[in-house]
Amino acid sequence: MTREAHRASFDAAIGLGSNIGGKAGNIDRAIALLTADGAIRLTKASPKYRSAPWGVLDQDWFVNACISVATGLTAHELLLRCQRVENEMGRVRQQKWGPRLIDVDVLTYGDQIIRLPDLVVPHPLIAERAFVLLPLRDVAPGTRINGRTLDDLIGALGAGDTVPFDEAQPT
Numbered sequence: 001m002t003r004e005a006h007r008a009s010f011d012a013a014i015g016l017g018s019n020i021g022g023k024a025g026n027i028d029r030a031i032a033l034l035t036a037d038g039a040i041r042l043t044k045a046s047p048k049y050r051s052a053p054w055g056v057l058d059q060d061w062f063v064n065a066c067i068s069v070a071t072g073l074t075a076h077e078l079l080l081r082c083q084r085v086e087n088e089m090g091r092v093r094q095q096k097w098g099p100r101l102i103d104v105d106v107l108t109y110g111d112q113i114i115r116l117p118d119l120v121v122p123h124p125l126i127a128e129r130a131f132v133l134l135p136l137r138d139v140a141p142g143t144r145i146n147g148r149t150l151d152d153l154i155g156a157l158g159a160g161d162t163v164p165f166d167e168a169q170p171t
Contacts, residue, residue: 010043011050011076011110012069013140015123017103023063024048024103026089031067033085040081041070046135048165054129059099063165066107066135067145075109079097079119082106107136108143122146127153130162 014034027048034040046066055061057130071078082104089102107123116123122145126132136143139151145153 046138049129050165067140
């Protein structure tokens with residue numbers, strides 16, 4: 001499938017991360033919960049990546065991934081669904097950028113630019129996070145953020161400590 005054809009086959013990209021408990025399993029469960037009723041259909045999932053914490057550095061490492069999805073939900077409805085999955089899985093919000101069982105973020109919604117109090121798309125820190133850009137490139141390589149390609153953003157930022165996650169590693 002060409003980049004253009006794949007781009008037409010999905011509506012949004014979602015980023016997932018976990019650094020508590022069975023990290024890779026938490027991501028898999030979140031994807032299953034997101035897509036359980038058919039309102040969100042998985043079109044592609046990235047490999048998982050291991051990365052150091054960002055923001056608050058004194059915490060365990062993360063497993064991150066991205067998915068592209070097809071949906072009839074609006075961007076705001078998709079955000080609410082992501083938050084519902086986080087809550088259902090038991091996420092506790094105690095510290096900004098702190099440890100989390102699961103984090104589910106709407107990264108892109110088509111080519112839309114959305115600036116609402118509770119939803120900013122593209123995700124406002126996307127260009128600063130290799131742990132988002134690398135898996136996003138796996139599922140949506142033709143995506144442009146503020147006019148820049150993902151390859152350009154990754155080239156400027158570097159991969160840092162974001163590396164492929166070996167499923168055989170303990171989480």
